[in-house]
Amino acid sequence: MTSQAAQLRSEPGQIIIEIEGLSFSYEPDRPEAPNALNGVDLEVEAGTHLAILGRNGSGKSTLARLIDALELPLSGRIRVDGIEAVDDETSYMVRRRCGLVFQNPDNQIIGTTVEEDVAFGPENLGIPNPELRDRVDTALAIVGLSEYAQRPPAQLSGGMKQKLAIAGIMAMQPRVLILDEATSMLDPLSRRDFMELVQRLNREKGLTVLNITHNMEEAMVADSVVVMHEGKILLRGRPEQIFAHVAEIIDAGLDVPAHAAIAHLLSHEMNLPICPEKAASFTGAIATVTQLMRTAADREAASDALTVSTEPVATEVVASTKSAAGEIIIEVKDLSYTYNPHTPGATEALSEVNLEVRRGEVLGIMGHSGSGKSTLVQHLNGLIRPQSGSVRVLGFNTRLNKEIRELRRMVGLVFQYPEHQLFADSVFADIAYGPKRLGLSEAEVERRVYAAAEIVGFDPDILQRSPFELSGGQKRRAAMAGVIAMEPEVLILDEPAAGLDPAGREEILGYVRELTHKGRTIILVSHNMEDLARFSDRLLVMKDGRSLVLGTTDEVFSRADILAAAGLEKPRTAQFMEALAAEHPDWPLATNAYSVEAAVRLIRQAGAPKSAARQSAGDRLSAVENLWVER
DSSP states (O other), rough: OHHHHHHHHTTTTTTEEEEEEEEEOOOOOOOOOOEEEEEEEEEEEEEEEEEEEEOOSSSSSHHHHHTTTSOOOOOEEEEEBBBOOOOOHHHHHHHHEEEEEEGGGGGTOOOHHHHHHHHHHHTTTOOOOTTHHHHHHHHHHHTTOOTTTSSSSSGGGHHHHHHHHHHOOOOOOOSSSEETTTTTOHHHHHHHHHHHHHHHHHHOOOOOOEEOOOOOHHHHHHEEEEEOOOOOOEEEHHHHTTTOOHHHHHHHTTTOHHHHHHHHHHHHTTOOOOOOHHHSHHHHHHHHHHHHHHHHHTTEEEHHHOOOOOSSSOOOGGGGGSOHHHHOEEEEEEEEEEEEEEEOOOOEEEEEEEEEETTTOOOEEEEESSSHHHHHHHTTTTTSSOEEEEETTTEETTHHHHHHHHHHEEEEEHHHHGGGGOSSHHHHHHHHHHHHHOOOOOOHHHHHHHHHHHTOOGGGGGGGOOGSSHOOOOOHHHHHHHHTTTTOOOEEEESSTTTTTTHHHHHHHHHHHHHHHTTTEEEEOOSSSSHHHOSEEEEEEEEEEEEOOOOOOOHHOOOOHHHHHHTOOOOOHHHHHHHHHHHHHTSSSOOOOSSSHHHHHHHHHHHSOOOGGSSHHHHHHHHHHHHHHOO
């Protein structure tokens, strides 16, 4: 770290962020309008890693903007490093000390090349060469974008753009780093690497970190956690304290980590007590589950508690009830594509990809950021034409102009940020735009609008509102409804739930489930392993523009070598089950669980670990009582 950066470092134990009675409204001239924040009080010590959780619309991003002096309070006060932003000069001083990475990286990328974008911030701070050059190179190396330094940002994938935004902030070397869902578009390996980087900067450089996230595993590595709900702080404490409040967390529209959810559900089903704080940690949950099974095996009611169906455990794959023998409607053969061919900036995005998709199935596509997922799916409705190889969809050749128009009527594509597809004066008009372009009658257009609105859970009164007045989750639903109203035979969803809270994600994927029941063919692109495992019939794994493997959920997630090579990982539930099985090699425990409910059922089917016989009944009862009282 440079001497200038060293001067900006705060002393440990110092309160770097002080918030008192903070309230804020985006419509201060309308007294009836709800406040985004209501009486928030918060202190953050320098060098702290604080995770901030909450549903979309709970006030998290508003709080981040106020801390960074992008907005000023309606009432109350905020001091950052002792400075209260009250005018342009003091606001600049606060922003000099804070770096904010937005949820959508496109909102803060302005350079014509990657390195130019990273250099923009420190250059405007007056950082001279060669220090400026060093900062840019270091920041690019940190996020793994060094080889893309001369690439235009527009050619990067969504996840790579997120990394670029992070690099731009890191080059400014702030005292406080605020991450507003900054990892939402990253693949699992990139997310893990980035969070390890953030933790290292926090520990070694004293950087204060505020991480606004919906990822519960990210919250688990923080020093403390704040849960926000309806503009107020609902809970604050250490991660294990927060995730002990399972009911409150779920009522707030959030999840608890998979391992904790498994331990709590097993405890509830077996009517046995646990120590909630112990179950909140991964290793503590393993110990908790083990002791629950051992104690249940010794109780008089153990036979009832452990008696469950011996039928195969469902993994919540939507298409499991459908025939796998549907006709092939998508054929991709030896598909290759290069951006900016025959130029110094040429980038191979796809290389000899082959794929077949059958009518009525759900195909999940996963891979690291920049692996070619989005490029592939944009070939499927003719947005991109093949340079080499062929793509046939529903019998149409995507190379032929005369067939593209008809194809796009039958293949709907919802982009990574579907709210960017909104443009009309009302939700009704936005949803109706596509059907009107098909030349349908007014009555048929209206029927389709209301049918699509019902699928995404919209009440009729919402249809008359402006789409730009809706919450983030509602905007996403409106954009999806516009595509659904076209009644496409194939629906492609490119990261449809990225950046949504757990409840919002379940809503969006619930609509996907509804469409599968109607016989639609779904192609789902996602970095969320749990969603892909639960909803897909088959999975395609991509890396560096190539297809590594195509198979069923169990086939793909059993290939640890393929997942590692692609920068991916198994769903958290499966990871926990594998760790639990490894702890007890003599326990006949199946590990292919892709939901909390499936994991608990598999555990109960397996019974108690055989090693329980080495303990007396009294010892086992005493142990589970210790689990309950230990703090």
